[in-house]
Amino acid sequence: MEGWAGAAAGFAAGLLIAIVTTPVGVSGAVFLLPVQLSVLQVPSPAVTPTNLLFNVVAGPGALLRYARAGQLNGPLTRRLLAGTVPGVAVGATVRVFLLPGATVFKLVAAGVLVPLGVWLCLRTVRPSPPTDAPVRRVALLAFVVGVVGGIYGIGGGSIMGPILVGRGQPVSLVAPAALASTFAASLSGALVYAGLALTTSVSAAPHWTLGLLAGLGGLVGGYVGALVQPRLPENGLRLLLGVTATAVGVLYAAESWPRPT
Template identity: 35%
Template sequence: MHFPVSGVDVLPFIPPLVAFLVSSLTASAGVSGAFLLLPFQVSALHYTSPSVSPTNLIYNIVAIPGGLYRYIKEGRMAWPLTWAVVIGTLPGVFIGAWVRILYLPDPKAFKVFMGLVLLYLGYRMLSELMGWNKKVVEQNKVMQKKFAQQVAKMKEENSGRLASGLPAEAVVKTKSISWKKIEYEFWGETYSFSAMAILSLSLVVGLIGGIYGIGGGAIISPFCVAVLGLPVYTVAGAALAGTFITSIAGVTYYHILATTSIANQTAVTPDWLLGVLFGVGGLLGTYVGARIQKFLPDKIIKIILTFLILFLALSYIGQYFFS
């Protein structure tokens, strides 16, 4: 099948299949998987024009509602965290687009900076998994113990059959909201974080999204888990929501660009047909990823997230030195 906007030739079942496989793996950690689909489009499909970025964002717009629906339905949306991420992200996208045009015609140096930031977050995640950070290890013991006890209980009640590790009552309940601190309860435990810290982080993530055309979940999710110590079960939905909003703003911006003189110099109009095909596979994949999250111990989800972050960090750093 030929896609005239992008010039890509590919069997029509390949994009949704690849998107499904990627997103079903990443959605449990709050990452849409778009950053893995971008190199697939560039390297495997030879889609190398600038319009590949908004096409990738279309994938996010179509795919993410599947995961969000599941997280909302099962009560694992930390709404104060979600709205803080959304409010901070949105203005950052447009500021980032403005910065990209005026000051970063060649953003290679900023990519290595981004790679180092992600490498630090990956180290924080890895230190938690390896037990190097004793404070975070102690914080996580309660959740891990509850999960193990719930699995044992459900297996006993179901004669050893596979059972969900999260009970129906494991939902997020908001306790207090202020500009200084937001508190919520999950599975009998109280978690808190600085509202200004999340707003500031989200603004930076939106800025990066506007510059590079990435959603930002791969940055927000590990920061909330590794730095703020929030349970990954409650972070994933908020991270996906932030990515969703960023992507809508990004596609809107690229369509505005397409009406300017810039469009005469380079291809910026997204390939909607290709993006939607990827999105259909992603819609099913994010739903599956969010659905299976409650069957996974948080350590498994964090291993997935750590791998994704380190992969992205080394990819950005590698692009600086080898591109």
């Protein structure tokens, strides 16, 4: 899909996805990937830096709303930033040189999202008391998630959010911290991809038009999503996050499954 139709589809996708995902601390880039690969036909691995560009443009909308509500000043935000920012730079390098193919990429994404989504749904049905992991453990986990996020093009916070929520942390605390780390890590990752595009023949540069237009849609949708979050039930948000992560993982697995010739 090209021209005005592709631009309109990118903006609409960014807007609608951000409205749904922002309340649970997900930027929406994780769900923009199927739109890029299946609808807009963006080549791999250019889809990953395009996702990161989307996060950079869309992030300030939700962050502005959370900042006004005083939800960004906390130790959890600092822990996530300390881990995901360097991790996503490592992941970006792995994505370009080791996982350039779309099929392998989808299988990696499915392997992360399906168990994570199922686990979160189970923890929501049978909740456990909140736990506060040591600073080093959270930062180390954030680094590992940042590497995966750099490969996947989601900045890392979109995976870290479900993990923390599954451990019993409230969505109202996790969502702002996860989005802040996603924004910072995505900015770092986008710069790394831009540098790699100058030193390799692989298509590592983002699709600038799509990333910017989808990001503008996400900018508006993210603000709206952050605005309505306090009015949504906690368990409903947890289930929404778990179900959507599982559904996207299953979709990726199905698209990567060998078809009979």
